[in-house]
Amino acid sequence: MALNKNVSVEDFPSDFAWGAATAAYQIEGGWDMDGKGPSIWDTFCHSKGRVFEDHTGDVACNSYQLWDEDLKCIQQLGLTHYRLSFSWSRLLPDGTTRFVNPQAVAYYNKVIDDLIANAVMPMVTLNHFDLPQALQDHGGWKSPEIADVFDSYAQFCFKTFGDRVKLWITLNEPSVCAKLGYESGLFAPGLKEPGTSVYLVGHNILRAHARAWHSYNSHFRCLQGGKVSIALNSDWAEPLDPCCPEDVAATQRYMDFNLGWFACPVFGTGDYPETMKARIEAQNLELGFAEGERLPKFSDDEPKPLGTADFFALNYYTSRKVKDATSRPSELSFTGDQGAEAIIDPSWPVCGVSWLAVVPEGLRKLLKYIKETCNNPAIYITENGFSQIGPVEFEDVDRCQFYQDVLQQVSKAITADGVNVRGYFSWSLLDNFEWSDGFSVRFGLFHVDFSSAELRRTMYCSGREYAAIIKRYRTYNKLDN
Numbered sequence: 270m271a272l273n274k275n276v277s278v279e280d281f282p283s284d285f286a287w288g289a290a291t292a293a294y295q296i297e298g299g300w301d302m303d304g305k306g307p308s309i310w311d312t313f314c315h316s317k318g319r320v321f322e323d324h325t326g327d328v329a330c331n332s333y334q335l336w337d338e339d340l341k342c343i344q345q346l347g348l349t350h351y352r353l354s355f356s357w358s359r360l361l362p363d364g365t366t367r368f369v370n371p372q373a374v375a376y377y378n379k380v381i382d383d384l385i386a387n388a389v390m391p392m393v394t395l396n397h398f399d400l401p402q403a404l405q406d407h408g409g410w411k412s413p414e415i416a417d418v419f420d421s422y423a424q425f426c427f428k429t430f431g432d433r434v435k436l437w438i439t440l441n442e443p444s445v446c447a448k449l450g451y452e453s454g455l456f457a458p459g460l461k462e463p464g465t466s467v468y469l470v471g472h473n474i475l476r477a478h479a480r481a482w483h484s485y486n487s488h489f490r491c492l493q494g495g496k497v498s499i500a501l502n503s504d505w506a507e508p509l510d511p512c513c514p515e516d517v518a519a520t521q522r523y524m525d526f527n528l529g530w531f532a533c534p535v536f537g538t539g540d541y542p543e544t545m546k547a548r549i550e551a552q553n554l555e556l557g558f559a560e561g562e563r564l565p566k567f568s569d570d571e572p573k574p575l576g577t578a579d580f581f582a583l584n585y586y587t588s589r590k591v592k593d594a595t596s597r598p599s600e601l602s603f604t605g606d607q608g609a610e611a612i613i614d615p616s617w618p619v620c621g622v623s624w625l626a627v628v629p630e631g632l633r634k635l636l637k638y639i640k641e642t643c644n645n646p647a648i649y650i651t652e653n654g655f656s657q658i659g660p661v662e663f664e665d666v667d668r669c670q671f672y673q674d675v676l677q678q679v680s681k682a683i684t685a686d687g688v689n690v691r692g693y694f695s696w697s698l699l700d701n702f703e704w705s706d707g708f709s710v711r712f713g714l715f716h717v718d719f720s721s722a723e724l725r726r727t728m729y730c731s732g733r734e735y736a737a738i739i740k741r742y743r744t745y746n747k748l749d750n
């Protein structure tokens with residue numbers, strides 16, 4: 270089947286970021302090498318029955334020792350930007366600045382210097398799910414002290430790497446961290462405390478992020494001139510029955526409970542969405558909680574989250590149809606509070622994992638929604654991708670078509686909807702450790718042969734496709750001469 274090639278590279282601004290993304294625990298391996306402390310994902314994977322076939326990130330793509338191979342992949346794609354995350358417990362083994370691991374500093378210095386020597390801008394996420402275990406032992410994201418500890422870690426990173434790193438993401442996907450880590454327990458630390466911890470965790474993440482942004486703003490921005498944000502993931506949602514007012518309201522609640530939970534405090538009103546506060550209050554009454562319980566309030570005695578992002582960092586994967594669920598018996602859970610059921614439209618193709626319905630046009634609609642509800646921010650799409658499962662297909666035509674389609678949607682958002690999209694990062698550079706799915710799900714532009722000792726990287730057809738788009742863009746903008 271011939272590909273429908275439709276990306277018009279001339280629609281993208283001449284300083285657009287063409288990137289790919291990874292995360293430390295998913296690629297690095299070297300889980301206890303050179304003085305690294307354990308993270309909650311080390312603990313989680315080492316206890317049986319948590320992850321698909323008990324896979325672990327002990328070795329993963331071994332990027333800790335094979336960074337040179339990753340760099341070759343980045344060069345082959347012609348990326349202008351690379352998004353990576355630091356392993357907090359590699360840099361600070363017990364999570365605090367009491368002890369700094371010099372070998373970790375040397376490793377990330379080399380990565381950053383090599384990127385810059387190749388004219389690739391690093392975008393660094395300070396923490397992508399892998400909280401130091403030592404901090405989990407003190408309550409992790411449930412502990413109010415975590416905001417200060419994170420701030421110290423962030424300041425240490427700004428001080429050490431900020432002369433060269435100009436794009437920072439404090440934390441990745443707070444809603445996933447809170448919901449999967451503390452509500453469903455599918456991700457580390459694996460706690461199942463539905464309807465309660467999820468809001469406390471979300472709150473402390475916002476507090477931690479706000480502190481780090483303020484630290485950057487007061488002590489580093491002037492000298493280093495970089496930008497700081499937090500990566501928020503969101504589905505795009507539409508009512509199952511657009512003529513049913515309850516479904517329409519439920520759809521707004523779904524957006525508010527997922528995106529608005531973090532976007533409203535940072536980009537909007539400075540507080541949680543009204544729909545969220547109202548539903549949780551109503552449920553509190555029904556379930557015998559006191560007024561104001563469960564969803565914390567922002568205190569006047571510390572930095573507020575409003576305005577603490579220099580751009581919008583969006584991770585988009587999929588879309589949902591939404592149906593009202595408020596008439597169901599009250600249940601103590603995040604979904605119960607949300608009062609909305611999310612459904613995959615049967616006409617949408619699903620790639621690899623069951624949650625990933627492929628809806629490229631949802632990205633364009635979501636970008637427009639963010640423009641309209643978040644004050645027209647500069648937006649980097651910090652993750653977006655397509656997975657494969659089962660026998661490896663090097664000629665991954667569906668993924669090739671996906672990148673064509675999704676980038677066409679981004680170009681329409683820019684040209685037709687006037688959204689200020691500044692960059693696009695494919696998830697992911699490499700096949701890697703896909704959290705609770707282990708190595709069974711492959712998101713890479715490069716295949717990694719996990720059965721070979723060398724962990725050989727081989728470009729998929731979709732990698733060539735993405736490289737060709739970037740090449741056309743570079744030629745059009747005369748970036749290579």
Ligand code: GBH
Pocket residue numbers: 292441442445449455502584586624652696703704712
């Ligand atoms: C991203 O999250 C992560 O940032 C990245 O590390 C990851 O590799 C990538 O997705 C691909 O998965 O098991 O039914 O409860 C995207 C948001 C949230 C989507 C969790 C999948 C699990 C659904 N993800 N969700 S379920």
